[in-house]
Amino acid sequence: MDIVAIDHLKKYYGPARGVEDVSFSLKQGEILGFIGPNGAGKSTVIRVLMNLLNITSGSVTVFGEQPSHRNNRRIGYLPSEVNLYSEMTVYDQLKYFASIRGVKEEAFLELAETLDLDLQKKIADLSLGNKKKVGIVASLMHEPELLILDEPTSGLDPLVQQTFLSLLVKAKNRGASILLSSHVLAEVEKVCDRVVLIKEGRILFSDTIEAIKSSSYKKVKVTPRVKLELEGLKLLKTEGNREEYSFKGDINQLTKALSSCDLTELAIFDLTLDEIFMHYYHKENGHD
């Protein structure tokens, strides 16, 4: 059974588009990267899943049911902006969440210690990063079966980011499914099994990280300039005596073509996930 199943979801805020046509699913024990530019509709989808928004059309199920407060017991949710009761201390705020979720104090104390969170501070006195830490503890304390995380590492320092990603892997290892919305493709690449790319309210594609990397473009740098012509090869830029190409196709054809050139330097790289997605964005915008 899919933990999350979204089928042709459409959400409009009056005349304004939230999402146009979104379909994807999240499987048991999977970490799914949900990526896209600002305004693409990521947060709208997440808010629908969390029962904060109603849908215009299509269908959305979480654990096989329509989103509801009942499902939320099994979900850990971290919004992109963590706003809490400013007059409370971190401890009181977490205790409040724990009492509603029916978990013991130890559950959040341990997480707070892992993230080096000062429990006696007032929420109002916390930095953005520390508020985020409170949100992380609140989302993980009840060991949820599903984690929905919206830009979870924004505002966190690199060390805490690392700790957080290891907490995610730990959650995955105990069988949790994770929907991770992020702009940081390096972290998506690091922890996600699969990626869904959304743009202007529509899903551009969905595939496993492995498949994306194995089937995608290479970057080719040659010196001197040789004006190569080959199917799948595209000149990206020229720098002095050096040319940079992107290539998608049979690597043997590429090496054959390169062997006929008199080169002083040759380098072939895998494109990073960043570069691959930039390619997809540009392709959709008709730049390819």
Add this chain to the structure above:
Amino acid sequence: MELKRNFKSLIVWTVAVGLSMFVILISYPLVDDVFDQMPQEFIEIVDIFGGIPRNLIEYFAMEGGMIFQLTCALYATLLGFGTITKEEREKSTDLIYTLPVARKTFFLSKMTAGFIQITAFMLGNLIFIVLGIVIINDYASFAKLLLFALLSWVLLMIFVCFGTLLGTLSKKNIKQLNAMAIPLPLYIVSLIASLTDNKWLDALKYLTPYTFSDPLVVLKNGYTFEVVNFLTFTVLAIISFFIAYRTFVKKEFAN
């Protein structure tokens, strides 16, 4: 949690209003002396506004009662509005309304907390008022005072419901002070109705909930219970409560 979060504001409002009433009450002996020395022409003018008070409670009806009702109504409306919109204003909806708690439970617990606060507020004020009475040692019409407190409590419940309805129907960025648009105009309407002999303008009293608990009527003049006014606004408050409930349960929380 609601009670805990609103405790400070409850204390501030109770002490501020209660202390004002206390000061008005203990100033009665001074004012009574002034009334004794007033020329007849001035007494005739005072008669238009209810006449010279014969005891402390009547004096309270004239000098403190209406201000008391207005400030309490402001507090009740702001409380109703604020309780229901607080999470949106503080942008904490994302974490609070995604907890495994039904929206109706949130609504009902917020309203219960609101009603408890109003009751505590009224009791707190009553303590200040009774303290003033004890100090002056004038217990005439004391039973009327208790009736007035009871009717005022009902009035405040009505305003909590109106404030809550306004809160649920409002856009998220609307300022809490906008809730004052409910009790202030209604108070002015009741003021106009009470100051005129014109039967058309007098009919305005049916458009405001202050009528059934008018301090001058309850505490000073011969008391006649305005049943129609009371029932009208009680029913309107109940309707407001249910519309607010339905709106809140179905409300969407966007960014």
